Amino acid sequence: MQPIVKYTLRVCWQKKGNAKYISHLDTQRTVTRALVRSGLPLYYSQGYNPHLKLVFALPVSMYQEALYDLFDIDLLERVDPAAAAEAINSALPEDMTVISAAYPVKKFKELVFASYDMRLDTALSAAEVTEMLAGEVRVEKKSKKKCQVVDISPMIKSLTAEDTEGGVILRPVLSAAPDAYLNPKYLVDFLGDKVKGCDTVRTMLFDGDMEPLK
Amino acid sequence: MNTDRIKHILARVEKPGRYTGGEYGELIKDKNAVDLRVAFCFPDTYEIGMSNLGMKILRDCLNAKDWLWCERCFAPWDDMEREMRREGVPLYALESGDDIKDFDIAAFTLQYELCYTNVVNMLSLAGIPLFAAERDESHPLIIAGGACAYNPEPMADFVDVFSIGEGEYALVELCKLYREYKKAGRPRAEFLRAAAKIKGMYVPSLYEVSYGEDGRISDFRSKYEDVPERIEKTFLTDMDSAPFPTCYEIPYIDTVHDRMVLEVFRGCIRGCRFCQAGIICRPVREKSPEVLDRQAREMYKRTGYNEISMCSLSISDYSGLEGLLERLLGWTEKERINLSLPSMRIDSFYGELMEKAMNVRQSGLTFAPEAGTQRLRDVINKNISEDEIMAGCAAAFDRGRTALKLYFMNGLPTETDDDIRGIATLAQKIVDLYYSKKRQKGKGVTVTVSVSCLVPKPFTPFQWMGQDTVDELKRKQLLLKECITTRKIVYNYHDSEVSFLEAVFARGDRRLSAAIAEAVRRGQRFDSWDEFFSYSTWTQVFEAVGIDPAFYANRSFDYDERLPWDHIDCGVTKEFLRREAELAVAETTTPDCRSRCSACGLQDKGCTLWKKGGAN
Numbered sequence: 001m002q003p004i005v006k007y008t009l010r011v012c013w014q015k016k017g018n019a020k021y022i023s024h025l026d027t028q029r030t031v032t033r034a035l036v037r038s039g040l041p042l043y044y045s046q047g048y049n050p051h052l053k054l055v056f057a058l059p060v061s062m063y064q065e066a067l068y069d070l071f072d073i074d075l076l077e078r079v080d081p082a083a084a085a086e087a088i089n090s091a092l093p094e095d096m097t098v099i100s101a102a103y104p105v106k107k108f109k110e111l112v113f114a115s116y117d118m119r120l121d122t123a124l125s126a127a128e129v130t131e132m133l134a135g136e137v138r139v140e141k142k143s144k145k146k147c148q149v150v151d152i153s154p155m156i157k158s159l160t161a162e163d164t165e166g167g168v169i170l171r172p173v174l175s176a177a178p179d180a181y182l183n184p185k186y187l188v189d190f191l192g193d194k195v196k197g198c199d200t201v202r203t204m205l206f207d208g209d210m211e212p213l214k
Numbered sequence: 215m216n217t218d219r220i221k222h223i224l225a226r227v228e229k230p231g232r233y234t235g236g237e238y239g240e241l242i243k244d245k246n247a248v249d250l251r252v253a254f255c256f257p258d259t260y261e262i263g264m265s266n267l268g269m270k271i272l273r274d275c276l277n278a279k280d281w282l283w284c285e286r287c288f289a290p291w292d293d294m295e296r297e298m299r300r301e302g303v304p305l306y307a308l309e310s311g312d313d314i315k316d317f318d319i320a321a322f323t324l325q326y327e328l329c330y331t332n333v334v335n336m337l338s339l340a341g342i343p344l345f346a347a348e349r350d351e352s353h354p355l356i357i358a359g360g361a362c363a364y365n366p367e368p369m370a371d372f373v374d375v376f377s378i379g380e381g382e383y384a385l386v387e388l389c390k391l392y393r394e395y396k397k398a399g400r401p402r403a404e405f406l407r408a409a410a411k412i413k414g415m416y417v418p419s420l421y422e423v424s425y426g427e428d429g430r431i432s433d434f435r436s437k438y439e440d441v442p443e444r445i446e447k448t449f450l451t452d453m454d455s456a457p458f459p460t461c462y463e464i465p466y467i468d469t470v471h472d473r474m475v476l477e478v479f480r481g482c483i484r485g486c487r488f489c490q491a492g493i494i495c496r497p498v499r500e501k502s503p504e505v506l507d508r509q510a511r512e513m514y515k516r517t518g519y520n521e522i523s524m525c526s527l528s529i530s531d532y533s534g535l536e537g538l539l540e541r542l543l544g545w546t547e548k549e550r551i552n553l554s555l556p557s558m559r560i561d562s563f564y565g566e567l568m569e570k571a572m573n574v575r576q577s578g579l580t581f582a583p584e585a586g587t588q589r590l591r592d593v594i595n596k597n598i599s600e601d602e603i604m605a606g607c608a609a610a611f612d613r614g615r616t617a618l619k620l621y622f623m624n625g626l627p628t629e630t631d632d633d634i635r636g637i638a639t640l641a642q643k644i645v646d647l648y649y650s651k652k653r654q655k656g657k658g659v660t661v662t663v664s665v666s667c668l669v670p671k672p673f674t675p676f677q678w679m680g681q682d683t684v685d686e687l688k689r690k691q692l693l694l695k696e697c698i699t700t701r702k703i704v705y706n707y708h709d710s711e712v713s714f715l716e717a718v719f720a721r722g723d724r725r726l727s728a729a730i731a732e733a734v735r736r737g738q739r740f741d742s743w744d745e746f747f748s749y750s751t752w753t754q755v756f757e758a759v760g761i762d763p764a765f766y767a768n769r770s771f772d773y774d775e776r777l778p779w780d781h782i783d784c785g786v787t788k789e790f791l792r793r794e795a796e797l798a799v800a801e802t803t804t805p806d807c808r809s810r811c812s813a814c815g816l817q818d819k820g821c822t823l824w825k826k827g828g829a830n
Contacts, residue, residue: 033518
């Protein structure tokens, strides 16, 4: 049997508003159905249980929004990316929006950093927040296997903070490499009870040279 | 909807995606541009309600009117309810996020008796007075429909108007009337009086019930001359032209039936004597394969689902099944869409096409012999012989199936211990059949025996018969357990206490409204969920309100007794049901409607089988 020629299309999209309450598994299913509805020539795996080849660069956690997220989808034909972006976008719910599509420049594993806007509901000032996060940042980090206290400060590339009405806007750039991903919620955990709530929006994904991942 | 006011709550509850709306396909209208706002309330979780086809159909019919916006509302899970009550957030609709108490109409669907507490609890959560008598035109009109509305009495004190039968057109009619009265600013009482004149609409407050010293109903009559004594159900006559939604919200989160549902036909040619749906959904009305194929294609294009579930009672009785499957398989295979055929009869045609149509990934098949012996199957008019059961199982094994699930019932009328033992014997025979055949090496068989308890339902031949007591049902369940000696048979059975409560409400009258209100006051809800059902609470509730639940569940009603639901006309006559009840006791079967018309009462009211030569 001749191997099937596949074309990987990279879709840049946003997950906003109420979509932040949707888990990654549910997001995957939603995107899958949108792709089917889009009418694009989708590639299906050739096994017993055919499925799409759909890969997300770095899914945001529940309760977080993303202004910049990427997924790759394998197609059977080389299509016009702009038309594909339009087709997928019209098949997505309102809170999920495609910004653009293109053929990939880099691999997902070249992802190194991600930037965030974190709107903290707190009585702390920007200066205090910056001060607290300047030294060691020891938090309890949970993984599937274990729970340990680690210093996450090496995973914070940079951060700025700004006073705003009702709190502080924190803008960190955090490690997002496949083997060293830091969930921004740990910063909130570290700040403790003084933060009553936090709206987190991921703003960009970067490669090692701090160029937007494309 | 805008979720700002509940943002902090959503961060604390499980599966917040149930409470935010915003799914693909959600219908948003300009609320200032409509005359009437309806909240379609499903008294169970989002996952269950979003799987319900009836709700989709009816919302679609209502939303087809540009002067009306019908939104969705589901029962919040208890973690969400706690948060809502603590923060003072009333029940709201998913599309606009607006409070239900500000809607014109809240429409509840009653799918099963154990959701009654949820309906009342949702009213309480919405901040709407629970009892109809406490409400006026400043509150939403509370209406209800669905299968349980055929005996509306237990919910009579809470609901303003019940819609009996199929609501596609009747509901629109009711809304039109409400719009008129709202515009004219006329009082609620006047509206209710007028609503009672629409076919299929039942306004319980316009009727008076008296009871005899023995507790039985002595009289039931309408309070006014212009209010009909009997309420006739409404139903569609032509399914091909029936409204059918092909475009609807695609849930973000996983729901119970997260797939396309294609309604193939309504009604059932069988006359199983325990089955309420088989009676109240009469007459049989089929859609044509062409229409179904077109609807399926359209649904696929608009939803992107990869499974079509065909929906009907007893799907293998659809006269166009082969043609339909051929048409569907012509394109679904290519699109990688699975078909699923639920409710197959074991004696049905089980050919290549059928096998092809069934989900290849599932190794099991489910059949429902319902009773363990031929005698008892004749009593319930299942019209399946043991040979047919064995042939069906053999065909399934020959095609490589190794897991069979069999549904049975306990507590059927005239049931003896031999009938119970017969279930074990039958299951064992099926296991032996598997091992008598040439089979794949190393592959064992699993026969799952799932036994429920009979709940005698209104509008069935068994409506007069008392349910076995909880103790008797438990004894029978244990007896069967002792009869099963192999681990190749997996035995499950239903909680008899749950079935008892179902029977109380299924055969109850309006005095039970007090028990429902009291149960809700004590925190009962989600009674159909194991984690919330509490038999002891219910026992205390009945005691507190002075009601003997056995009076409704376990007592056999006299044939000439006035039944709580006698004012509802489901199309099938009481004479037919009684005839069938007597035939049951005589262990005599009645042929299906295609073989011979049994004059159930619908033969001159739109039944087409009768005209097609089934008549005699």
